[in-house]
Amino acid sequence: MTTHTVSLTDYRRKTSINRLGLWLFILSDMFVFLGLLVARFYLLGFQSRPEASQIVGLIVTAVLLASSFFMNRAEIAAEFGDQKAFLRSTLITMLLGILFLIGVVGVEWQIAPFGPADGTVGSLFYAMTGFHAFHVLTGVIFLFIIYRNGRKGLYSAERHWPVEAAAVYWHFVDVVWMFFYPALYLIGAAIL
């Protein structure tokens, strides 16, 4: 059996290409979220919004922001070869992501005074939060993969591209929520 080890120079070159590919994917995914955001303002205007729980909205937003902070710590730890800190921060990020999902799908969806079939407001609210929640779920799965691989010791200070990719994806999901949160919870008067 022959072993093939990619040199560090090759690895870095490949990472540069991968990075560009990831950002192109994020750009294309952004257009879908942008479409939903435009639909929300086109259909409801700037004077009205869904009657969703303000307190749940604020809590899930804080949870997602905190998750981004821990994801950043996980990435820094991986960059500097701090295996223990990387695993700990990734686990916290994952748990906060699950907490966000529980907040949106398990709480907000259950207490909302409208359903997905209740006109424009319901359709928009569930489409936007649902599509975003699905991205959070895939992010959690991605984090689980890097956590598992990290436990196996597959990443080092020099070679940790999957960690960087997971971090960029996770922060992107957070950025999307930075626009969805005001669009769904803050701008306009609440309507059913």
Place this chain on the structure above:
Amino acid sequence: MEAKTDEIMEAKKKDAYRKGVAVIVLLAFLTISEYWIGAVAYYWWAAIMGIAILKAFFVVRDYMHIGRLFASDEEL
């Protein structure tokens, strides 16, 4: 020589962590601001969206490291 390199790496690591803390504090402040504006003046949509853009800018720059896209292999 090796001890000095370790010291430099440790300082870089601390700087990176510190930057992460500064960004989250800023994001928390901006989120509270937008929540407050939404509560007292929901029709100020431009201000609320302006804050959202500002928050996104900090995350894209400092957490997503968009600058790495334009850096050469040696600079990274």
